[in-house]
Amino acid sequence: xxxxxxxxxxxxxxxxxxxxxxxxxHLRVAERLVGLQVPxxxxxxxxxxxxxxxxxxxxxxxxxLLAALGRRDFKSEGGQLxxxxxxxxxxxxxxxxxxxxxxxxxxxxxxxxxGAFFACGIMLYISKTGRERTNGVCLLEAVAIGTAQGxxxxxxxxxxxxxxxxxxxxxxxxEKAFNFSFLLSVPAIIGAxxxxxxxxxxxxxxxxxEWIELxxxxxxxxVTGYLxxxxxxxxxxGRKFYLFAFYCWLFxxxxxxxxxxxx
Numbered sequence: 001x002x003x004x005x006x007x008x009x010x011x012x013x014x015x016x017x018x019x020x021x022x023x024x025x026h027l028r029v030a031e032r033l034v035g036l037q038v039p040x041x042x043x044x045x046x047x048x049x050x051x052x053x054x055x056x057x058x059x060x061x062x063x064x065l066l067a068a069l070g071r072r073d074f075k076s077e078g079g080q081l082x083x084x085x086x087x088x089x090x091x092x093x094x095x096x097x098x099x100x101x102x103x104x105x106x107x108x109x110x111x112x113x114x115g116a117f118f119a120c121g122i123m124l125y126i127s128k129t130g131r132e133r134t135n136g137v138c139l140l141e142a143v144a145i146g147t148a149q150g151x152x153x154x155x156x157x158x159x160x161x162x163x164x165x166x167x168x169x170x171x172x173x174x175e176k177a178f179n180f181s182f183l184l185s186v187p188a189i190i191g192a193x194x195x196x197x198x199x200x201x202x203x204x205x206x207x208x209x210e211w212i213e214l215x216x217x218x219x220x221x222x223v224t225g226y227l228x229x230x231x232x233x234x235x236x237x238g239r240k241f242y243l244f245a246f247y248c249w250l251f252x253x254x255x256x257x258x259x260x261x262x263x
Contacts, residue, residue: 002213003212003213003216005034005036006213006214006216006217007216007217007220008030009027009030009031009042009046009217010046010049010216010217010218010219010220010221010224011220011221011224012026012027012030013027013043013046013047013049013050013217013221013224013225014049014050014053014220014221014222014223014224014225014226014227014228015224015225015227015228016158016228017047017050017159017160017221017225017228018050018053018160018182018225018228018229018232019158019160019228019231019232019244020120020124020158020160020161020162020164020165020232020241020244020248021120021158021161021244021247021248021251022116022117022120022152022155022156022157022158022159022161022248023047023050023158024043024153024154024155024156025113025116025117025155025156025157025158025251027043027046028107028108028113028155029110029113029255032110032263042214042217044192044193044196044197045193045214045217045218046217046218046221047189047192047193047221048193048218049217049218049219049220049221049222049225050189050221050222050225051185051186051189051190051193052218052222053222053225053226053229054182054185054186054189054229055186056226057182057226057229057230058179058182058183061078061179061183062183062186064076064077064078065078065079065081065082065085065183068082069082080136080137081137081180081183083139083142084137084138084139084141084142084180084184085142085180085183085184085187087139087142087143087146088142088143088145088146088149088184089146089184089187089188089191090143090146091143091146091147091149091150092146092147092149092150092184092188093150093188093191094150095147095150095151095153096150096153096188096191096192096195097195099153100153103153103154107154107155107156109259110255110256110258110259110263111255111256111259112156113155113156113255114156114252114253114255114256114259115156115252116154116155116156116157117156117157117248117249117251117252117255118248118249118252119156119157120156120157120158120161120162120248121244121245121246121247121248121249121252122245123161123162123165123166124158124161124165124241124242124244124245124248125242125245126165126169126242127164127165127168127169127241127242128168128239128241128242129169130168130169130170130171130172131171132168132171132172132173132174133171133173134171134172134173134176135172135173135176136176137167137172137176137180141167141170141172142184144166144170145163145166145167145170145180145181145184146184148162148163148165148166149162149163149184149185149188153192156252158248159185159188160181160182160185160232161244161248163180163181163184163185164177164178164181164236164241165241167180167181168241174236174237174239174241175236175237177236178232178233178236178237182229
């Protein structure tokens with residue numbers, strides 16, 4: 001892998017990680033199109049860039065949450081999110097630990113990834129039927145959203161797309177659905193990256209990926225990730241979130257065509 005390929009993958013990661021169109025699905029397809037054999041750890045390292053963007057973008061919310069945790073205050077605005085985030089992380093971890101490798105094997109080809117894009121599009125579209133009624137996230141809702149986050153390890157299923165869609169269908173107000181989705185992503189991304197580093201720490205050197213390429217990929221994913229996050233917030237609040245369904249369906253059709261053509 002050369003520096004240009006790393007930068008291109010970093011751009012794809014940054015743009016598609018937060019927009020509800022599946023960064024993993026796009027990375028798999030892009031790597032396949034250019035014939036790259038990239039270890040999963042490389043994709044995980046690119047997620048580090050978008051994680052840093054999340055920490056920066058939601059720094060105020062995270063500061064309030066951590067301050068409330070330090071005071072053991074579960075009644076303030078930040079404190080009320082502590083238990084839902086913890087509870088929501090559990091199903092995400094269970095799905096990742098017990099089904100991650102199976103999902104990785106099943107969704108290694110274009111045809112199942114295309115099916116995942118179609119399914120994700122359906123969820124995005126029906127999210128417009130949700131009725132905003134609450135700013136609070138109860139524990140059962142946290143389990144549902146966390147389960148959606150776990151399912152989103154499937155390439156072609158967007159993490160932000162599925163979690164926000166489920167939150168909207170459960171009746172969360174749009175701003176709260178957006179915020180909770182990304183706050184919930186922080187422990188999930190850290191955990192997934194840590195596990196991947198533990199299991200594949202030597203994979204990058206074996207693949208011949210240098211530090212300069214990693215730094216470039218992470219840097220580019222941070223810049224594009226910040227821009228896409230700002231765009232997504234405006235789209236969610238502006239009630240246009242469901243329109244990404246059409247992109248998912250069109251991309252799914254493209255993948256079907258590539259699959260049936262023998263690619």
